[in-house]
Amino acid sequence: MPxxxxxxxxxxxxxxxxxxxxxxxxxxxxxxxxxxxxxARGLAGHLGLxxxxxxxxxxxxxxxxxxxxxxxxxFWIVVPLGVGGTAAEPRSVxxxxxxxRRRLRKxxxxxxxxxxxxxxxxxxxxxSVSLGRSQADRYIWPVLLIGVGVVLxxxxxxNARRARWAEVGRSRRAFQLARGVAGVALVGLGLAVFxxxxxxxxxxxxxxxxxIAVMAGVALLAGPWxxxxxxxxxxxxxxRIRAQERAEVAAHVHDSVLHTLTLIQRNADEAGEVxxxxxxxxxxxxxxxxxxxxxxxxxxxxxxxxxxxxxRTAAEVEDYHGVPIEVVVVGDCPLxxxxxxxxxxxxxxxxxxxxxxxxxxxxxxxxxxxxxxVFVSVRDRGPGFxxxxxxxxxxxxxxxxxxxxxxxxxxxxxxxxxxxxxxxELEMERAE
Amino acid sequence: xSEGVAAGSTPGASDGEQPGDGRRVRVVLVDDHRMFRTxxxxxxxxxxxxxxxxxxxxxxxxxxxxxxxxTRPEVVLLDVHLPGGGGVxxxxxxxxLMGAVENPxxxxxxxVSDAAEDVIGVIRGxxxxxxxxxxxxxxxxxxxxxxxxxDAVFSPRxxxxxxxxxxxxDAPPVDEDLDRLTQREREVLRLIARGYxxxxxxxxxxxSVKTVESHVSAVLRKLQLxxxxxxxxxATARRLV
Numbered sequence: 001m002p003x004x005x006x007x008x009x010x011x012x013x014x015x016x017x018x019x020x021x022x023x024x025x026x027x028x029x030x031x032x033x034x035x036x037x038x039x040a041r042g043l044a045g046h047l048g049l050x051x052x053x054x055x056x057x058x059x060x061x062x063x064x065x066x067x068x069x070x071x072x073x074x075f076w077i078v079v080p081l082g083v084g085g086t087a088a089e090p091r092s093v094x095x096x097x098x099x100x101r102r103r104l105r106k107x108x109x110x111x112x113x114x115x116x117x118x119x120x121x122x123x124x125x126x127x128s129v130s131l132g133r134s135q136a137d138r139y140i141w142p143v144l145l146i147g148v149g150v151v152l153x154x155x156x157x158x159n160a161r162r163a164r165w166a167e168v169g170r171s172r173r174a175f176q177l178a179r180g181v182a183g184v185a186l187v188g189l190g191l192a193v194f195x196x197x198x199x200x201x202x203x204x205x206x207x208x209x210x211x212i213a214v215m216a217g218v219a220l221l222a223g224p225w226x227x228x229x230x231x232x233x234x235x236x237x238x239x240r241i242r243a244q245e246r247a248e249v250a251a252h253v254h255d256s257v258l259h260t261l262t263l264i265q266r267n268a269d270e271a272g273e274v275x276x277x278x279x280x281x282x283x284x285x286x287x288x289x290x291x292x293x294x295x296x297x298x299x300x301x302x303x304x305x306x307x308x309x310x311x312r313t314a315a316e317v318e319d320y321h322g323v324p325i326e327v328v329v330v331g332d333c334p335l336x337x338x339x340x341x342x343x344x345x346x347x348x349x350x351x352x353x354x355x356x357x358x359x360x361x362x363x364x365x366x367x368x369x370x371x372x373x374v375f376v377s378v379r380d381r382g383p384g385f386x387x388x389x390x391x392x393x394x395x396x397x398x399x400x401x402x403x404x405x406x407x408x409x410x411x412x413x414x415x416x417x418x419x420x421x422x423x424x425e426l427e428m429e430r431a432e
Numbered sequence: 433x434s435e436g437v438a439a440g441s442t443p444g445a446s447d448g449e450q451p452g453d454g455r456r457v458r459v460v461l462v463d464d465h466r467m468f469r470t471x472x473x474x475x476x477x478x479x480x481x482x483x484x485x486x487x488x489x490x491x492x493x494x495x496x497x498x499x500x501x502x503t504r505p506e507v508v509l510l511d512v513h514l515p516g517g518g519g520v521x522x523x524x525x526x527x528x529l530m531g532a533v534e535n536p537x538x539x540x541x542x543x544v545s546d547a548a549e550d551v552i553g554v555i556r557g558x559x560x561x562x563x564x565x566x567x568x569x570x571x572x573x574x575x576x577x578x579x580x581x582x583d584a585v586f587s588p589r590x591x592x593x594x595x596x597x598x599x600x601x602d603a604p605p606v607d608e609d610l611d612r613l614t615q616r617e618r619e620v621l622r623l624i625a626r627g628y629x630x631x632x633x634x635x636x637x638x639x640s641v642k643t644v645e646s647h648v649s650a651v652l653r654k655l656q657l658x659x660x661x662x663x664x665x666x667a668t669a670r671r672l673v
Contacts, residue, residue, distance in 0.1 A: 290547045328592035328625045364588065364627030368595070377626050423626075 029081045036151055037076035059121060069147075076154065142194035149186030152179055256284055276322040283315055306339055306374060307332040310367045313347045321354035324362040331369035333430060339374060341408040342428045348400040349378040349424040357382020357421055372430045379423035401426075457580045460488040460503060462496040462522060463511040463542070468565070472509065472542075475569035482573045492516045497525045500537060504529070506580045510559065512543035512550045519543075523557035530558050540579045542572075548593045555655050561585025583645050584652040591624035594651060613651065620647040 030041035040058060044051040061068030195204060260281040267273045303309040307329040314325040333339075346365070353363040357380025366377045397414065401424060405412040410428035456479070461469045469489050477486040488503045490496035493516030500508055500522075508526075512519045519541060523530075529537040539559040543550060551562050560579045563572065564587060575585045586594075595618065613621070616637075623633045630648075634641045 286546075290545070326588060326627065328588050330592050330595045330625065362627075366588070366592070366622075366626040368622070368625075379627055 027079050029076070029079050037072070037155065038081065039072055039075040039079065042079060043075070059117075063121075139194070139197065142190045142197060145190030145193060146187050147190075149183045149188075149190060152183030152186065155179075252288060256288075257281060272322050275324075276319065279324060280315075280319050283318075304335055305332050306335055306343075306367065306369060309335055309340070309343045310346065310365065310376070313343055314350060314365050317347060317350040317354055321351065323354040325350060325354070325365055326362045327365045327367075329367045333369045333374070336431045338408045338410065338428055338431055341404055342374060342376060342410060342426055345401045345404045345412060345426055346376045346378060346424075348396065348404075349426070352396060353378055353380035353382070353422065353424075356380070360421055369430075374428045374430060376426040377423060378426075379421055381421040383420070455577070456483055456485055457507055457576055458485050458487045458503070458505040459576060460490065460496075460500055460505040460508045461486060462490045462499075462508060462514065462519070464491045464514055466491070468511075472572070476573050476576070482569075484573055484576055493518070493521045493525070496522045500526055500529065504535060505537060506535065507576050508537060508539045509542045509576070510539050510554070512541055512545055512554055519554050519559070520557045523554065523559060527558065538579045538582070540575060540585060542567075546589050548596070551590055551593050552597065552655070555590070555652065560652065561587075562590045563587050564589065582649075584648045586621070586624050586648055586651075588625050588627050591621045594655065595621050595625060613654065617647050617651050620644055621651060624648070 027046045028042050029038035030045060040054040041051050043049075044054045047054070058068040058072055061071060192204075195207070260277050263277050264274050267277070303312050310329055311327055314327045317323075318325045335343075346367075350363060350365060357363065360381030360383075363378065363380045366375075368375045402412045402414075405426055405428065408428065410426060412427075413425045415423050415425070459476075461472055463469050463472075469491075473486050473489070476482050476484045479485045487505055488499040490499045491514075493514055496508075496510075496514070508522075510519045510522060514522065519539075523539060526537060526539075530539070539554075541551070541554040541559040541562040542565060543554075543562070544565045545551075546564055555562060560582075561575060561584050563575055563585060567575070567587075578585050619637060620633055623636060628636065630641050630644045633644045637644075
């Protein structure tokens with residue numbers, strides 16, 4: 001049998017106390033395909049032995065004064081439930097047949113053999129016990145009952161722990177509840193039988209009253225403390241989450257804002273540089289604060305929508321030329337090749353506006369997606385310029401803006417904005 | 433923190449260049465940052481020069497309502513994010529003052545946030561305009577006077593948000609809500625969003641400045657639709673709220 005193969009990511013990333021990397025050969029009880037506590041399967045995985053061997057060893061040890069059971073119980077308590085052990089295909093009592101109906105799974109041969117062996121050995125055990133000492137004979141059934149009940153409840157606790165790793169369906173939960181109740185009932189029944197056998201059933205009523213009284217007393221005394229403890233626990237968790245968030249904000253402020261402030265202090269005499277730094281920082285912080293998921297930092301990838309691209313381009317030009325650019329975007333659409341060309345043209349226009357019209361105040365960029373038409377306007381309040389007066393060998397406007405738009409099936413228009421300055425209007429039809 | 437009355441309200445003639453031609457406007461500043469209040473007061477509060485008289489300040493919602501009721505200013509410069517419920521709460525509790533027949537109090541939102549929900553929220557609450565804190569002192573004074581006259585002040589960003597809100601990106605244009613903005617109103621908003629001044633818009637569209645102003649006021653009125661229910665649906669559908 002193969003040694004523990006890596007399991008699905010969902011389970012391996014569980015909150016096991018072991019270090020995550022590398023998958024240490026630490027002893028865990030197996031959560032999958034276990035019969036009782038998953039001890040045998042876990043041990044088998046750890047030792048690299050077939051499960052059946054380990055099980056047989058436990059079974060054999062069981063006959064030596066019940067040592068196997070004791071050992072098993074100790075393992076169960078001490079070893080944490082986790083990922084490990086030999087692989088077992090997810091198994092349930094039912095299987096879903098191709099026609100969609102659930103029916104009892106056909107047990108495979110090994111399983112049947114193991115079960116028969118188990119029953120036979122248990123029978124011989126009981127037989128040998130009851131043959132010899134008739135005194136112990138009377139206790140065997142209550143002890144067995146209690147044992148089974150305890151096993152049920154313990155497995156339940158394991159499952160409760162596992163439920164935190166993987167959400168369990170509603171029906172499963174009902175099933176688990178039933179199992180827990182059954183376990184408790186079995187233990188209770190076992191204890192009752194025990195008392196009957198011991199002949200103390202006569203005082204059953206008294207004992208029961210006494211027991212209930214004691215339990216009520218304990219509940220009264222410890223109840224408030226327990227409630228308080230759970231409250232404290234949840235409160236502490238909340239605080240921890242808050243502290244984490246705080247730390248994240250602090251880290252961001254430290255990374256960006258503080259650094260910028262330091263730079264500003266150092267460059268205090270250069271108004272332009274200070275303004276540039278402050279604006280860049282403002283933009284970044286704003287993106288970080290107001291973006292839906294606060295993922296302002298990982299913005300390294302290429303923008304995929306028009307609005308993003310326009311804002312990114314404006315930010316870059318703003319940073320580079322130190323002229324504030326105000327961006328207003330109405331509507332949005334995915335970026336395609338033609339729009340990318342339009343963005344390039346817009347960038348050129350922004351650079352021109354920042355270079356030649358920056359003294360008049362902020363450059364204004366307006367982009368609008370209306371239906372299939374994408375319109376971008378870039379305007380400045382500088383001195384303005386006359387396209388005809390620009391020498392023919394200056395390619396900036398003619399090629400980078402007008403030519404590029406026309407090559408991609410759009411149009412560009414330069415005009416003197418009313419009230420001074422220049423305005424570049426770019427219009428493009430979307431591809432789809 | 434309390435309503436410190438601005439010093440030096442000498443009734444002398446002011447510079448001819450300021451928008452009011454000797455008119456005065458009484459203003460209350462509501463902002464939880466004292467530094468910012470002080471800065472704005474220093475920038476616009478020199479009454480002889482600007483015609484703006486800062487008659488009170490408040491750092492939170494409760495004090496704002498008290499100060500506004502006590503001083504009855506003409507214009508309130510209102511921050512959007514305030515302790516005690518935010519600018520929207522101030523607007524809600526001052527609604528009677530806004531609707532007053534005589535000397536109505538007008539609100540101009542002044543915020544560092546340019547998130548759409550903040551902007552649309554205060555406009556819907558009854559603010560007559562919205563400017564961001566990066567505005568220059570001169571522009572702020574001009575905006576205050578415009579608001580005082582009952583006009584709306586739309587920054588390019590605000591115009592962008594409104595256009596965005598009314599624009600239908602995927603829905604077919606049978607949406608009745610779309611009819612709420614006429615073609616002309618949208619044209620005006622678009623030019624505002626492109627950074628045009630009202631005067632420039634008038635020149636561009638061959639209409640008078642007054643007409644531009646009335647278009648903008650109409651847009652504002654439509655934003656503050658009385659039918660709250662419809663409005664909520666409208667805003668939710670566009671993920672503005």
